[in-house]
Amino acid sequence: MENKTENNKMTDEERLELAAKLDKELDEFINSLPKKKYEDGWPEDRWEEEMEKHPFFMTKTPEPGAELHPLYEGLxxxxxxxxxxxxxxxxxxxxxxxxxxxxxxxxxxxxxxxxxxxxxxxxxxxxxxxxxxxxxxxxxxxxxxxxxxxxxxxxxxxxxxxxxxxxxxxxxxxxxxxxxxxxxxxxxxxxxxxxxxxxxxxxxxxxxxxxxxxxxxxxxxxxxxxxxxxxxxxxxxxxxxGVTIEGGLGGLSLEKLEPCFPQLAAHRVHFDENKHLVWPVVFLYPEYKIMDYIQEFNETQTFEEQLLQVFECSPEWDREKKYSPDSLNIYFENPKKKLGTVKLCDTLGMVLALKDYVVKGGTPSFILLVRNSPAENRFLENY
Known part of the structure; x- marks a missing residue:
């Protein structure tokens, strides 16, 4: 008996039919799997942000202290x-x-x-x-x-x-x-x-x-x-x-004679055209706790001349009209905390030359009170 081996070769039609059958069975298998929402991916509202953190997609180096992607940290x-x-x-x-x-x-x-x-x-x-x-x-x-x-x-x-x-x-x-x-x-x-x-x-x-x-x-x-x-x-x-400056003249400069009051800042002591000293001066009124700033008081001027200018018009605060040059006493405080007196006929230069007068902060100052007034009496009790 002669044995024959048959070649079971598939035709193209049979091959296509088999492929279609396998695709159909695969689809049926996938569709039969339980449906489950994929939750491990990037959220839709932040996918660009998450993508930027991934070392394979980032376009710039992370800022110092920023949270690093684990893969970036590992690399x-x-x-x-x-x-x-x-x-x-x-x-x-x-x-x-x-x-x-x-x-x-x-x-x-x-x-x-x-x-x-x-x-x-x-x-x-x-x-x-x-x-x-x-x-x-x-x-x-x-x-x-x-x-x-x-x-x-x-x-x-x-x-x-x-x-x-x-x-x-x-x-x-x-x-x-x-x-x-x-x-x-x-x-x-x-x-x-x-x-x-x-x-x-x-x-x-x-x-x-x-x-x-x-x-x-x-x-x-x-x-x-x-x-x-x-x-x-x-x-x-x-x-x-004969002027005495606080601290003495040793190592003194013009800057140290700058007035300490902002209203007088541009009026430091200086010479006029006749080589006379011109000072910034402060008049204090303890009764009302206010002061006048005299920008230029020439050393040759008397206090009467200067006060006539100050009280040419009665100030608003002097409602009783009692402040005038001839009704005032003028004082200054010396280094020993005692009062010195000034006459109306005295010039500024004469007063500054007194041994017990000391110029402080580049600005001479004087206290003005109505003569024999209650305010003057209260003030003098402190001395």
Whole structure:
């Protein structure tokens, strides 16, 4: 008997029929599964926010202190874990992060990254010099020229011929008005590259600024000498007039004679055209607890002359019309807390020359009370 093997090959029609049957059975199986709402995905109202947190989709570096996606945190740990990375690798990673933030003008974040890279202490002078130089650039763009210069100096300790560090150090010195030092840094750059146009221009500006500074310094010194001479002359005249200034004249300057009352601030004691002293003066009225501010009281004027001007029109507070020059007593308090008296015919210069009168705060002051009034009697009881 002869055995025959038959080849049961499927036709294309049979194959399509079988595929359709399997698809139908799969659909029936899926539809038969219990329906359950998918709750592990991103919520519809916050999917963009959640997507931005995912390290595969985020478009910017997380802010310091922001909550990190677990995957991002893991990648970060893998990248920055000192136990998993050599110091040089860590320094390089932080440098790259700093460069990324610097590129997008996130200078403060760049400084943080460069600082971490410096802390890694990788021992490679090229990398460490670059970290200091790059951090210097970030400080510079933030306008912190002193910190920028300091980082330049650190970079130059590791690489004395670092051209970018030398150039920026020159720029920082210029901004900090250290023109002499700026010229030195410019010269070091030009030793490396003689045709460096921006440094040549900067050096020229520094030289011009130095000359201007020297001229201004000379002018300032001349003005100070002139001022000192004028002050010496002024105080010699005060001594000649016998005026006693609180604290004495030792180390005294005109600034210390500035009136302490805002109403008299622009009326410091001065000379008139006849070389007479003109003082700001305060008249005190204890009865009403008010005062008058006399901006200019010439030392040659009498108190009567000045009071005639003050009471030319009766003040609003004097409703009884009892204040007038001939009805007043004038007092001053001496350093021993005792009262001195002033006559209407006395000039201001005569009173200020009295041994027991002391000018305080650059402003002579006097107490005015109606003669024999109850207010005067109450006042005198305190003395």
């Amino acid at each position: 970060q740990k893998l990248k920055y874990d000192p136990e998993e990375n050599e110091p040089e690798d860590l320094a390089t990673s932080y440098k790259e992060d700093g460069n990324f933030n610097f590129k997008y003008k996130n200078y403060r974040l760049a400084i943080l990254s460069y600082t971490e890279g410096i802390k890694a202490k990788c021992g490679n002078p090229d990398i460490e010099a670059t970290l200091y130089n790059n951090r210097s650039a970030a400080h510079y763009f933030l306008g912190d020229y002193r910190s920028s210069l300091k980082d330049c100096e650190f970079a130059l300790k590791m690489k004395p011929t670092h051209e970018k560090a030398l150039s920026r150090a020159a720029q920082c010195c210029y901004e900090c008005k250290k023109f002499d030092l700026a010229v030195e840094y410019c010269d070091k750059v030009l030793d490396i590259q003689k045709t460096h146009k921006s440094i040549i221009d900067l050096r020229r500006k520094c030289i011009q600024s130095l000359k201007l500074k020297e001229r201004n310094d000379r002018k300032k010194n001349q003005e100070e000498k002139k001022k000192m001479s004028e002050e010496e002359t002024f105080f010699e005249e005060i001594l000649r007039c």
